[in-house]
Amino acid sequence: MTLSKEDRASNIRFTLSVLLEQLDDRYLGNAYFEIGDPDFAQVLPTSWCEMERVGLIQERLIAKEQTHYRLTGKGYCVACR
DSSP states (O other): OOOOOOHHHHHHHHHHHHHHHHHHOOGGGGEEEESSGGGTTTTOHHHHHHHHHTTTTTEEETTTTTTEEEHHHHHHHHOOO
């Protein structure tokens, strides 16, 4: 099933809001988020790829099975809108 452009954009906005909420008062450069966290259960796999492609997040492989992302400065600005 293919999602509409609006549904994909909505999922990205949701993901950014969760990232911003989890960031709390931590330093942006040192805050990594595990995609397996239950708070991200509704995030589409394509949302992570799209956000990385446009520079909103950066991937960091912690271990073979654990992917983490860091919110970039650009991602932080977009999330705050």
